[in-house]
Amino acid sequence: MLSVEGLKVRYGQIEAVKGLDFTVAQGEIVTLLGANGAGKTSTLAGIAGLAPATGMIRFENQNLIGLRPEDISRRSIALTPEGRRVFPALTVAENLLLGGAMHHKGGSLDATREEMLTLFPILRERYRQRAGLLSGGEQQMLAIARSLMSQPRLLLLDEPSLGLAPKIVDEVFRLIAGLRQKGITILLVEQNAVRALDIADRGYVLVNGRITLQGKGRELAQSDEVRAAYLAA
Template structure:
């Protein structure tokens, strides 16, 4: 049984049909990436999975149970946690206070401390900035805080929406290295990313979205070698 399964998912913003029968699966232990142009429906898909949007039709099953229509905080409580596009950092709070919000659903201080240590091992810079206001950090540091905060919520499945957006190339390398490490430590990941080259390198499987529909899917290496994907998303032309 897949950890996450979407079937026939349809979402509309008024008269605009944003998702048109989306079906995809994420198996436990995988990194699955969703690539496509701006406006293809990638972020809408993640927001619907997280409970921030209500589907017009279709099913969403996580860990063997339907979560369509559940409140977002209940979905987080089941182990499905999203790092949103734009990071969602509380800029007027310190880094430490932002991290504490990731632990709001836990009643085990020892576990929270262990999760914080894990986050600091992945992102030493976050530990160095604990007392700083999060709004004073660079974009890359804010992204590190956002991912660290999500990890402290102990996700079974981590949704990452455009984690490299607007970041310097060196920081992008760091973020993708950590994504791989998080996965190797046992966290399943669904990654939405415009940097198709990097996401196909790190993912096990991939889906391509165009105008609210899945148009291609398969092992990430196969899609990366596809002429269609190379021309459309990797900037490779004959």
Template sequence: MSLLAVEQLRVAYGRIRAVQGLDLRVDEGEAVCLIGANGAGKTTTLKALAGLLPAQGAIQFDGHRLGGRPAHEIARLGLTLVPEGRGIFPRMTVLENLQMGAYARRDRHAVKDDLEQVFSLLPRLAERKTQKAGLFSGGEQQMLALGRALMSQPRLLMLDEPSMGLAPVMVQTVFGIIGQIIARGVSLLLVEQNARLALKVCQRGYVLEHGAATLSGPATELAADPAVQAAYLGEV
């Protein structure tokens, strides 16, 4: 059984239908990406799955039906979203941001261990743990957002445009970290403009157009597909 199984997801902003009938699944330990043009419904899909937007359709996650649950309950089930723009708490310190990631957890000792793990994965955070997060560069904020998400011990980690607004060097660094997170066996659902990078780190992908999946398959196949190359990989 899949970790996440979505059938006929529909999300609307008023009369504008942003997602119309999307089918999607992510298996345990799998890294899956959603690629597509601006406005294809990628961010909307993640927000709906996280419970931030009302949606129709069947969403099954880790044995629970998610339909209509409030966002904080979905988060507590281990479906963790790192939102577009990172959503760090600017007036909190790095440490406080990470503590917020573990907000719903009661196992204090394991949280302490996870904190050490996050600091070893992201040493830059350890150096600056008492600084206010609002002072950080975009790349550092993205690292903090990733670290904070790991603190929640996600069953499935959803990342929305982690490369957005970052310098090319920083994009490489952030995707290196994402690669390490995948290597640790964390299940991942990645939304990304940079289709080339997304297909490189993920095992499977979906191509979204106008709020529905038009293509799906193993990442290597999608990357080799002439239509995908022309539309999303900038090759002729």
């Protein structure tokens, strides 16, 4: 589904991503692991058109390099950013509407919104509340639901468990695994390597903007290098 070749992302004089090659097959969960500053978020931003990228990014045989973020979104790719970034002054209902407004017409928007409220029952309870009044976990659920309102075939998830209580982290990862069962392909950036590798089909380890290790999720979980760097806890 997604094929990345020689991807570079540069911010001025700083090259954050230094020539990545990786793939994501349809129906997979693939995780990108690495320390802060390794280039994981920049990789997602490059794919989503939010950062200046060179190389080749092919999604279903269409090159994404040079496309505007809204054009990439229309090709059924959605990004749930790090830090949730919901619109705090808007209600849950309004946040969901914004997530799907560009992709739906008439009744299809209502049907997708109902699907999200069924998938995330807490959002139905908070439907008329302002997003800024939600807990961190509720905001994360809203951020993911807002992304899913566009009915993406590829979901880019950036640090979905960051700053959440352990019980909420469990809920988030159950949700991510369930999305795969619904046919959504996921590229996951996650600091919690233990949880990420537990649900991932495959993974790539990034160090200073380059891939240093790759393999199946279970294989990476057993790797001495990965265990020493990311699984010590």
